[in-house]
Amino acid sequence: MFLRCHSRRKNGKQHRYWSVVESRRLASGKTAQRQLLYLGEINDSQQEAWRKTLEVFDEDRQEYRDLSLFPADRPIPAGELRGISLNLADLRLLRPRSFGNCWLGCLLWEELGLARFWEEKLGAERGEVPWAKVLQLLVVNRLCDPGSEFAVHRQWFAHSAMDELLSCDFAVAQKDRLYRCLDHIGEHKDELCQFLVERWKTLFDAQFDILLYDLTSTYFEGACEQIPKAKHGYSRDGRPDCRQVVIALVVTMDGLPLAYDVLPGNTADSTTLQSFVAKIEKLYGKVRRVWVMDRGIPTEGALEEMRKDGVAYLVGTPKSLLSRYERELADKPWEAVHEGMRVKLLEREGELYVLAQSRDRQKKENAIRRRKFQAFVKGLNRLRRRCTNRDRLLEQLAILRKEAGRAASFVTIRKPRADEPVNRQTFVCRFDREAWKKAQAKDGSYIVRASIPWDDWPKDLERQAPVLWQWYMQLVQVEEAFKTFKSDLNLRPIFHQIEKRVEAHILVAFLGYCLQVTLKLKLRSAAPGLTPREVLAALSGIQMVDVHIPTTDGRLLMLARHTEPDPQQQMMLNSLNLTLPPQPPPRIRSDSITSQPSMPA
Secondary structure (H helix, E strand, O other): EEEEEEEEOOOOOEEEEEEEEEEOOOOOOEEEEEEEEEEEEEOOOOHHHHHHOEEEEEEOEEEEEEEEEEOOOOOOOOOOOOOEEOOHHHHHEEEEEHHHHHHHHHHHHHHHHHHHHHHHHOOOOOOOHHHHHHHHHHHHHHHHHHOHHHHHHHHHHHOOOOHHHHHHOOHHHHHHHHHHHHHHHHHHHHHHHHHHHHHHHHOOOOOOOOOEEEEEEEEEEEOOOOOOOOOOOOOOOOOOOEEEEEEEEEEEOOOEEEEEEEEOOOOOHOOOOHHHHHHHHHHHHOOOOEEEEOOOOOHHHHHHHHHHOOOOOEEEOOOHHHOOOHHHHHHOOOOOOOOOOOEEEEEEOOOOEEEEEEEEHHHHHHHHHHHHHHHHHHHHHHHHHOOOOOOHHHHHHHHHHHHHHHHHOOOOOEEEOOOOOOOOOOOOEEEEEHHHHHHHHHHEEHHHHHHHHOOOOOOHHHHHHHHHHHHHHHHHHHHHHHHHHHHOOOOOOOOOOHHHHHHOOOHHHHHHHHHHHHHHHHHHHHHHHHHHHHHHHHHHOOOOEEEEEEEEOOOOEEEEEEOOOOOOHHHHHOOOOOOOOOOOEEEEOOOOOOOOOOOOO
């Protein structure tokens, strides 16, 4: 990088403008230059308007002053009492740190009204730095570059522009302050959810008549002796060796969260539905809603209670139910949803059963079964040729069955008895062709069941089937939310060993998800081809640097400046109708004070 001077003669006077330029070597071997910072005009005859705009905070006097800047190779004009000479040759660029993504995170925080909400809830709590700003720091970190509280304290804060964005020094990122902030926020979870629902309605005209409900788990590292909810249970993360908690979440069809709950790690999915329905009705009232969920969540008893209470639901069912209604469904007409997808509907005992069949899914399931079956048959033929020991044969046969899964059920195997030798007469395999054909025909098909006790619900069954199928397909939104929690927001594993902080850690991730889903919905209308993660990664390239210019009188002029966006970044900002904020005001102080900020030991 180097300092470039641009000269221009205007109205008979010479004007000089300065900028910081970066020189880069391209893959072709050529050199390209890019302007990083525009420092503006520094001349020996500044206009009065320019002098007024250059307001500098004097750290020695603790006041703002209007100063006129002049290069050291030109004398300060006579009568200029507030002029200072700058040694531009000694200009330094210090502390490059990410700005664009942090600025966008703070912008989303303000747009959701979270600054106002948390100031009202936490404003009475004592603290050198407002707890609302400490929480904002944690949530923006979770959105941009998720890490532990210690990582925020030790590394991330110093490498981000959050000091300028929050107007706080390093006190906001002190380790104890970050952990203590978690102790204050958990009790406001339900009020936060109610506040956000009103914001979703205002910002996106969100509808909450179709609710998607699902559960996931996240595991701990450590003994978890002070966390009663940390239990061993069914792990969706493939870590049955670790204790975990279960997270229940309900979102809209757009992925906007309505509420969540943290449950003990050994909670069975089928025991959560009724309590969560009651929780939603307590928070938001008993209004017309449809609960959409996967087949493992409700029990028959829970569905019966929902029918009695007039609560609408739509749930997946086991594939075995297809055999029970196969004959009755055979007479019903198909309704095309789109090319390669068709549905039909059956009404029985106050419930609706929708049979869906996908051509693409059928091809995929056929191919998977065929691949597993071929591997199973090859293994059986290998055993028939080579294995002569019965115990060895039974052991290898069990392994083959496990690898083949359901594909093994299409082969009937006659195994040698204990008193028989192992040969082709005592070890016989027969292929069940009829069962194979029936399974092939059912591939790509599944059934969902629903109860919609609404008087204005269309009675035309042909119109109901496509609508119910489309609702059920939206379960991918809650699955996408869990993926965001665990991957983009780095929810797992949890290292906290106090239950209150575990709940707060999940709440911080929940707030990070709220920021991301807000950005997602903005991009849906403004730039459909972009994802929130792509935008945040691209804007992280907009850096903030401290420009230090020594003066001839022994002081130091400091300008915090963010770099100019490149064409791709500018395109994203234009798509979102965003403009980068004005540059922070300059500061001046005695050069005897070190130019580097104090860092944690």
